[in-house]
Amino acid sequence: MAIVYGGDYNPEQWPRETWAEDMRLMREAGVNRVSVGIFSWALFEPEEGRYEFAWFDEVLDLLHQNGIEACLATPTASPPPWFAAHYPEAVMVDAEGRQLTHGSRQGFDPSSDVYLAKALAIAEKIAERYADHPAVGLWHIHNEYGCHNARSYTKAATAKFRVWLRERYGDLDGLNAAWGTAFWSQAYSSWDQVYAPLPTPTIPNPGQVLDWKRFSSWQLVQNYKAEAAVIRKYSDKPMTTNFMTGSHADIDLWEFSGAVDIVSTDHYLAGEDADAHVNLGFAADYARSLGAGRPWILMEHSTSAVNWQGRNRAKAPREMLRNSLAHFARGADAIMFFQWRASKQGAEKWHSGMVPHAGTDSKIWREVCELGARLGELAEVEGSTVSAATAILWDFPNRWAQEHEARPTNELDPQGIFNVYYAALWRAGITADVAEPEGDLSKYKFVVVPAIYLLSRKGAENLRRFVDGGGTVLVTPYSGIADETDTVYLGGYPGALRDVLGVRSEEFYPLIGGRVELASGGHGTIWSEDAASTGAEVRDTYADGTPAWLVNRFGEGTAHYLTTFPDDTTLDRIVAAAAQDAGVTPAAEAPVGVEVVRRAHEDGRSWLFCINHTDADAQVKSADALIDVPAGEVVVHREHA
Numbered sequence: 205m206a207i208v209y210g211g212d213y214n215p216e217q218w219p220r221e222t223w224a225e226d227m228r229l230m231r232e233a234g235v236n237r238v239s240v241g242i243f244s245w246a247l248f249e250p251e252e253g254r255y256e257f258a259w260f261d262e263v264l265d266l267l268h269q270n271g272i273e274a275c276l277a278t279p280t281a282s283p284p285p286w287f288a289a290h291y292p293e294a295v296m297v298d299a300e301g302r303q304l305t306h307g308s309r310q311g312f313d314p315s316s317d318v319y320l321a322k323a324l325a326i327a328e329k330i331a332e333r334y335a336d337h338p339a340v341g342l343w344h345i346h347n348e349y350g351c352h353n354a355r356s357y358t359k360a361a362t363a364k365f366r367v368w369l370r371e372r373y374g375d376l377d378g379l380n381a382a383w384g385t386a387f388w389s390q391a392y393s394s395w396d397q398v399y400a401p402l403p404t405p406t407i408p409n410p411g412q413v414l415d416w417k418r419f420s421s422w423q424l425v426q427n428y429k430a431e432a433a434v435i436r437k438y439s440d441k442p443m444t445t446n447f448m449t450g451s452h453a454d455i456d457l458w459e460f461s462g463a464v465d466i467v468s469t470d471h472y473l474a475g476e477d478a479d480a481h482v483n484l485g486f487a488a489d490y491a492r493s494l495g496a497g498r499p500w501i502l503m504e505h506s507t508s509a510v511n512w513q514g515r516n517r518a519k520a521p522r523e524m525l526r527n528s529l530a531h532f533a534r535g536a537d538a539i540m541f542f543q544w545r546a547s548k549q550g551a552e553k554w555h556s557g558m559v560p561h562a563g564t565d566s567k568i569w570r571e572v573c574e575l576g577a578r579l580g581e582l583a584e585v586e587g588s589t590v591s592a593a594t595a596i597l598w599d600f601p602n603r604w605a606q607e608h609e610a611r612p613t614n615e616l617d618p619q620g621i622f623n624v625y626y627a628a629l630w631r632a633g634i635t636a637d638v639a640e641p642e643g644d645l646s647k648y649k650f651v652v653v654p655a656i657y658l659l660s661r662k663g664a665e666n667l668r669r670f671v672d673g674g675g676t677v678l679v680t681p682y683s684g685i686a687d688e689t690d691t692v693y694l695g696g697y698p699g700a701l702r703d704v705l706g707v708r709s710e711e712f713y714p715l716i717g718g719r720v721e722l723a724s725g726g727h728g729t730i731w732s733e734d735a736a737s738t739g740a741e742v743r744d745t746y747a748d749g750t751p752a753w754l755v756n757r758f759g760e761g762t763a764h765y766l767t768t769f770p771d772d773t774t775l776d777r778i779v780a781a782a783a784q785d786a787g788v789t790p791a792a793e794a795p796v797g798v799e800v801v802r803r804a805h806e807d808g809r810s811w812l813f814c815i816n817h818t819d820a821d822a823q824v825k826s827a828d829a830l831i832d833v834p835a836g837e838v839v840v841h842r843e844h845a
């Protein structure tokens with residue numbers, strides 16, 4: 205078997221002569237799969253109900269003749285102009301209540317029945333016609349659900365929101381209790397008083413906003429399921445849709461991943477961030493974790509610059525190779541790009557492709573060919589997995605609840621805190637899964653809990669059981685504060701975890717433009733609280749003696765709690781101590797900036813991927829070898845015969 209290699213292929217942007225050249229170049233680069241049809245709705249159905257597929261028959265035939273598999277998309281992410289013209293009420297309304305218009309993409313209202321009917325109709329036409337085409341290997345449903353229209357505030361959405369709420373709460377008493385509507389005279393006496401949270405004069409009801417986000421996420425998953433059900437009538441090939449694990453958080457991917465046959469994700473490097481490869485690690489680990497460790501598809505990344513960031517820098521020589529192989533190291537069995545040929549027109553003409561504007565006499569093309577050859581040589585890695593004894597928690601309702609404007613400090617950004625803790629694990633060389641608080645933690649020894657403010661009762665019980673049974677946790681401030689309805693746990697903070705952590709705080713003192721000095725010499729940022737130990741050992745304090753780092757033995761396990769967000773050096777020391785308590789070690793010894801991840805087959809064959817992100821040659825010391833890793837290069841070391 206070969207590692208899958210390719211990208212989005214949009215032949216409709218090019219004349220037919222180019223298609224023949226595309227085939228030749230794809231073979232030259234080692235491309236064996238392309239995603240097609242993603243943005244072809246307006247060509248498939250130029251007028252409502254009139255279909256034109258002949259041009260696309262040709263595309264699929266060409267691919268097949270050239271031994272290239274098609275990942276066939278339903279084109280439902282970008283309805284044609286006739287859609288908005290015929291059904292203006294099905295076009296999205298944004299959070300400010302503005303009616304949007306056609307002229308870009310993904311402009312439909314996900315709650316619209318008309319949209320869904322039209323989407324299912326085109327999906328069915330495609331499935332009917334191509335399910336048995338020999339080029340088709342898998343289905344790419346839609347594209348990046350909710351990338352631009354995750355929440356649409358139409359009348360149709362409000363109507364569906366009410367139905368969803370009835371299902372969730374049964375009656376208005378349930379809704380009123382969950383949303384705490386006794387506050388500010390908000391008690392509802394009829395369902396038709398309930399709306400999508402459009403702008404209000406001041407702070408909106410947090411429960412309402414949180415449930416709106418839950419509903420909007422659910423709606424998008426329903427749309428996927430509806431399309432998938434139509435395709436399934438015609439085809440038993442696997443289906444997927446491309447998530448956006450490193451960047452977007454509007455859809456609950458723990459829920460969504462249960463609906464796809466294989467997880468796929470897109471990842472774009474933040475070009476302005478010198479450590480963007482750390483976020484890449486997160487996106488990849490997260491994709492792997494969504495599929496319970498099974499190999500996954502990197503559906504899109506870029507060969508070089510993107511066109512939608514502030515300053516879109518081209519990738520440095522070898523950077524694309526490092527990026528691609530880092531995804532591969534973390535469990536991807538398919539490495540794909542947006543897109544095959546860089547467009548010369550349209551909204552994304554400044555986005556790189558596998559064939560750049562410069563043509564094949566270019567850095568990009570040479571690296572594209574090198575990567576294809578490299579993946580060819582690594583074919584036996586396919587199907588192997590990455591195993592992690594550490595997990596870092598990620599939860600959507602927690603993220604959504606923290607987006608609310610009323611909170612102890614606006615400097616506490618849940619994604620930012622997550623990134624800091626993920627980065628600390630990355631620096632320590634500890635490979636981590638991403639896990640949900642209510643998920644199965646039994647395979648882990650070490651769990652990091654980064655500002656999981658909203659922690660359901662079930663999630664709290666799960667963590668308690670994990671520590672009680674011998675696990676080690678590292679918990680940051682602002683974790684375990686409120687339950688699943690965003691209702692505060694009373695009796696002192698952090699209410700859900702006081703017993704596990706052996707600590708109790710009465711009040712928060714977010715830092716105002718300053719920092720809190722620590723007795724150990726480091727300092728804390730963003731946050732402080734008046735924590736008191738109720739049994740935990742105090743390992744570090746603020747200058748005034750208030751505990752900063754506490755360690756509690758609970759059952760068979762150990763719980764570390766921080767009452768501020770320490771500087772990186774201090775955090776590295778704390779992570780090392782907690783990892784040691786947990787008995788977790790890195791895959792190999794490597795200098796700072798050199799990433800090492802292991803992939804292994806069940807039969808014992810394993811590889812160490814050593815990725816040198818620095819400008820200096822480095823050496824990695826594994827159990828059986830000293831591995832030289834030149835500056836900027838990736839060395840894949842086969843560990844056992």
Ligand code: GAL
Nearest residue numbers: 347348351470472510542555
């Ligand atoms: C993704 C999308 C692609 C393309 C790409 C550009 O969000 O799926 O169609 O727009 O970004 O980076």
